[in-house]
Amino acid sequence: SSGASDSELLLKVKENLENNPGLSSWNTSNPPCTDGHANWHGILCYKGKVWGVKLENMGLKGIIDVESLKGLPYLRTLSFMNNDLEGEWPEIHHLIGLKSLYLSNNKFSGEIPYQTFQGLQWLKKIHLSNNQFTGEIPLSVASMPRLLELRLEGNQFTGPIPRFHRHRLRSFSVANNQLHGQIPPSLSKFPVSSFSGNERLCGTPLEACKAKTSIAGIIVAVVVVCVAVIVIGAVIFILHRRRQRDAACVENPPSDLRKGRARDIGSESRKSIRSLSSNHSRRGGEQMKLSFLKDDRERFDLQELLRASAEILGSGCFSSSYKASLLNGPTIVVKRFKQMSNVRKEEFEEHMRRIGRLSHPNLLPPVAYYYKKEEKLMVTDYVQNGSLAVRLHGHQSLGEPSLDWPTRLKIVKGIAKGLEYLYKDMPSLIAPHGNLKSSNVLLTESFEPLLTDYGLVPVINQELAQDIMVIYKSPEYLQQGRITKKTDVWCLGILILEILTGKFPANFLQQGKGSEVSLASWVHSVVPEEWTNAVFDQDIGATQNCEGEMGKLLKIALCCCEGDVDKRWDLKEAVEKIQDVKQRDHDQENFYTSYASEADMKSSS
Numbered sequence: 252s253s254g255a256s257d258s259e260l261l262l263k264v265k266e267n268l269e270n271n272p273g274l275s276s277w278n279t280s281n282p283p284c285t286d287g288h289a290n291w292h293g294i295l296c297y298k299g300k301v302w303g304v305k306l307e308n309m310g311l312k313g314i315i316d317v318e319s320l321k322g323l324p325y326l327r328t329l330s331f332m333n334n335d336l337e338g339e340w341p342e343i344h345h346l347i348g349l350k351s352l353y354l355s356n357n358k359f360s361g362e363i364p365y366q367t368f369q370g371l372q373w374l375k376k377i378h379l380s381n382n383q384f385t386g387e388i389p390l391s392v393a394s395m396p397r398l399l400e401l402r403l404e405g406n407q408f409t410g411p412i413p414r415f416h417r418h419r420l421r422s423f424s425v426a427n428n429q430l431h432g433q434i435p436p437s438l439s440k441f442p443v444s445s446f447s448g449n450e451r452l453c454g455t456p457l458e459a460c461k462a463k464t465s466i467a468g469i470i471v472a473v474v475v476v477c478v479a480v481i482v483i484g485a486v487i488f489i490l491h492r493r494r495q496r497d498a499a500c501v502e503n504p505p506s507d508l509r510k511g512r513a514r515d516i517g518s519e520s521r522k523s524i525r526s527l528s529s530n531h532s533r534r535g536g537e538q539m540k541l542s543f544l545k546d547d548r549e550r551f552d553l554q555e556l557l558r559a560s561a562e563i564l565g566s567g568c569f570s571s572s573y574k575a576s577l578l579n580g581p582t583i584v585v586k587r588f589k590q591m592s593n594v595r596k597e598e599f600e601e602h603m604r605r606i607g608r609l610s611h612p613n614l615l616p617p618v619a620y621y622y623k624k625e626e627k628l629m630v631t632d633y634v635q636n637g638s639l640a641v642r643l644h645g646h647q648s649l650g651e652p653s654l655d656w657p658t659r660l661k662i663v664k665g666i667a668k669g670l671e672y673l674y675k676d677m678p679s680l681i682a683p684h685g686n687l688k689s690s691n692v693l694l695t696e697s698f699e700p701l702l703t704d705y706g707l708v709p710v711i712n713q714e715l716a717q718d719i720m721v722i723y724k725s726p727e728y729l730q731q732g733r734i735t736k737k738t739d740v741w742c743l744g745i746l747i748l749e750i751l752t753g754k755f756p757a758n759f760l761q762q763g764k765g766s767e768v769s770l771a772s773w774v775h776s777v778v779p780e781e782w783t784n785a786v787f788d789q790d791i792g793a794t795q796n797c798e799g800e801m802g803k804l805l806k807i808a809l810c811c812c813e814g815d816v817d818k819r820w821d822l823k824e825a826v827e828k829i830q831d832v833k834q835r836d837h838d839q840e841n842f843y844t845s846y847a848s849e850a851d852m853k854s855s856s
């Protein structure tokens with residue numbers, strides 16, 4: 252069944268290759284693979300699946316159609332060695348399962364984007380020799396956990412050789428390029444021939460680097476030190492200012508988690524509710540009407556709400572939430588927004604109506620709202636199992652069992668569906684959610700997730716929004732001061748990492764010394780072999796060989812957290828990938844273990 256679509260994809264690949272008479276066997280009369288046997292030239296099959304495309308020495312021209320290759324889920328090895336392919340670096344980073352890549356002896360040119368290898372955790376062999384690549388050696392190649400072979404000789408690479416930390420390279424060459432600087436000590440065990448032909452490269456195994464101490468050098472050094480001192484001073488000043496500003500509203504684990512869930516009305520909440528009521532009881536009854544958003548709801552007024560027994564659920568930077576049980580009525584939650592003093596009545600109402608019209612099994616819609624210049628409230632139904640944040644981080648103090656893997660996966664899938672719906676129904680918003688985090692995901696009795704606090708970016712006070720909402724913690728905002736349609740995808744990625752690791756993302760932002768420090772960069776720093784022991788939340792409990800699927804979801808999350816927005820998946824792609832993750836499927840389980848190693852054995856033989 253997958254044969255049909257594999258053929259279609261490969262025929263597209265063929266279409267993009269010129270001078271391809273050698274590919275006459277690529278046609279629709281046979282599928283590319285029948286069991287372990289290949290019907291098409293240059294296709295490597297395993298159990299009926301295409302795991303390799305090996306088109307060498309064929310005089311091929313044209314381009315590699317990565318977009319189509321991306322559709323082959325079992326593709327592990329790609330070779331186009333010894334052809335006449337030209338043009339820019341193919342967008343290999345889409346082929347996340349790739350284990351070996353052979354493009355040597357072609358005419359590829361231009362720079363290789365520095366992050367191109369970042370998500371390619373399984374790559375063991377990269378052969379790019381004898382092309383016309385320019386620019387620096389992409390930095391991401393130096394942090395690939397499994398890399399064994401890297402052949403870059405015979406190009407026009409410039410700049411220094413990146414530092415490889417804890418590498419396992421057994422074959423390495425950068426000979427005959429235009430590299431300069433010192434050879435990193437971790438590579439000095441390779442022979443002279445790995446480095447020769449770069450005039451300005453020095454250090455073992457080549458000649459030692461000369462220390463240049465001319466007067467000009469000293470002057471330059473003094474200037475550099477002065478500039479550094481000024482820059483460091485400025486950075487300390489900015490950080491200090493930022494810390495002062497953040498202190499006003501630090502993102503913390505939800506307050507209900509820190510205190511344990513309040514069962515009774517605390518003094519804080521009593522005071523707040525009383526202030527709420529005194530603010531309003533002065534006014535005529537008519538003004539105290541709640542505006543209901545749906546016709547099918549039983550009405551109640553603010554007075555009734557204020558008389559009900561209430562308990563504070565939690566209080567964040569953005570709102571405080573109270574649970575109230577109406578006499579003979581439903582249990583509801585009143586959310587009191589703190590940072591909306593600038594929004595005008597018509598705007599607020601229009602916006603509430605817009606949000607109120609949305610309806611999806613994974614959204615918690617507002618039931619009613621209340622607008623006064625100095626007070627904005629939103630009423631929703633109370634959701635039985637509380638927030639995901641509490642379930643993930645506070646289950647022990649609540650004496651509740653932790654979430655197992657199937658439940659976590661179900662929650663992730665539900666969140667993705669809710670977000671997809673928001674994107675379809677609020678296309679005019681840049682960030683249709685804007686504040687996606689675990690305390691804004693509530694859980695029903697059957698652990699179906701419900702998103703809340705969505706679509707509020709336009710009505711919140713803009714000067715404070717950047718301290719409060721999750722989109723403004725994204726790399727694109729911190730580095731370039733912008734948010735995009737993909738910013739919610741970054742939030743989704745961080746949320747999935749939180750669900751898989753059990754770690755609270757804000758802790759990383761606070762510890763980090765720069766904008767790049769996040770839960771994602773922490774996960775990136777751990778090699779995949781260690782994921783089971785060091786990354787996945789140990790509270791998930793027995794995983795019954797689901798690590799394969801868990802790893803897959805973790806990689807999806809890392810792709811969502813891609814720092815370069817242009818390369819980050821859009822929401823549609825992220826959702827598709829998430830829905831593809833299977834609940835315990837044996838084929839998938841072995842995907843990266845026995846199957847992949849068998850495939851690799853074949854490729855190395």
Ligand SMILES: Nc1ncnc2c1ncn2[C@@H]1O[C@H](COP(=O)(O)OP(=O)(O)OP(=O)(O)O)[C@@H](O)[C@H]1O
Binds near residue numbers: 572631633704
């Ligand atoms: N409808 C609801 N049903 C059950 N619990 C809720 C509901 N709405 C909110 N909560 C709980 O109330 C807590 C406080 O929510 P609230 O939205 O006021 O603040 P927050 O999400 O922690 O932070 P922020 O103010 O940044 O949104 C949440 O952690 C959640 O546990």
